[in-house]
Amino acid sequence: MIAFYAVLVFMIVSAIIACEIKDLLGAVIAMGAVGFSQGLLFLMLQAPDLAITQVVVEVLTLAIFIAAISRSTRVDTTKHILPASIVGICVLVLVIIGTIQAIGFLPPFGSPLMRVSDFYIKNGLVQTGAPNIISAIILDYRGYDTLGEATVLFTATIGVLVILRNRGKQKDK
Amino acid sequence: MLPYVFCIILIGIGLYTVLTKKNLLKIVIGFCLIEYGVNLFIVMVGYRWNGLPPIMLTPDDKTLFVDPIPQALVLTAIVIGLATTAVLLAIVIRVYKRYGTLDLTELKRLKG
Numbered sequence: 001m002i003a004f005y006a007v008l009v010f011m012i013v014s015a016i017i018a019c020e021i022k023d024l025l026g027a028v029i030a031m032g033a034v035g036f037s038q039g040l041l042f043l044m045l046q047a048p049d050l051a052i053t054q055v056v057v058e059v060l061t062l063a064i065f066i067a068a069i070s071r072s073t074r075v076d077t078t079k080h081i082l083p084a085s086i087v088g089i090c091v092l093v094l095v096i097i098g099t100i101q102a103i104g105f106l107p108p109f110g111s112p113l114m115r116v117s118d119f120y121i122k123n124g125l126v127q128t129g130a131p132n133i134i135s136a137i138i139l140d141y142r143g144y145d146t147l148g149e150a151t152v153l154f155t156a157t158i159g160v161l162v163i164l165r166n167r168g169k170q171k172d173k
Numbered sequence: 174m175l176p177y178v179f180c181i182i183l184i185g186i187g188l189y190t191v192l193t194k195k196n197l198l199k200i201v202i203g204f205c206l207i208e209y210g211v212n213l214f215i216v217m218v219g220y221r222w223n224g225l226p227p228i229m230l231t232p233d234d235k236t237l238f239v240d241p242i243p244q245a246l247v248l249t250a251i252v253i254g255l256a257t258t259a260v261l262l263a264i265v266i267r268v269y270k271r272y273g274t275l276d277l278t279e280l281k282r283l284k285g
Binding site: 001004008011015016027028042047048049050054060061067072073079087088090104106114116120122125126134145146149152155160163 | 174178182185187192196202205209211212220227228242243249251252260264274275
């Protein structure tokens, strides 16, 4: 459990660095540290599929971020505006206090409500034939969810291609 | 209850970045931080002490497994997060090509 909290603290520190550093490449690398430590946490929370997906997606995200930085600028030239950051900190404190009040209503960490999941765990292997219950859920019980995910991915790809298109409509050529 | 608080602090840092930073890339980084915090929170809600990953070769009622539904939903959310980040960064690249700056205050000045 100590390793778990150590990774959580490392994650928070990296997030603060990513927020405050002036070098944008450094900020992106700190964000990558947050993402990879999140993959580690997924492994500790007994979610190996998520850990694999998170690491792959994190590599892709970092590649896209670095491509964006290499096409724009690396230094953050914006000035620090004091009233805006005071308002931001006030909103932040309010959100944190409110959410901590709200999570008091959740079941405590480590003992989830599993009314639906118990059905999946009991019958998943027999009904779908998949040894991994997570693949049974995303590909069989909730297959339409995955169809929607593929649609979103396809639409986003088309969106990126349209936004980054260099040639517009050319007249008389 | 303590691990939940760490997630909420992470979401809060992301929210602070989105609210106060004036650089477009910093804002995209803030969105990514919020996404990480929310994903981690949802997976933590499904964790069970001494639970194993829900993978079995024979039907098994005795072993304790962690909750598979949050993991399945977060698996979808991670991939969708990549898609939204890609679209946001494409918009950032386009804005830089058009205006030559990532500063939001400069962009506002160019508008008039």
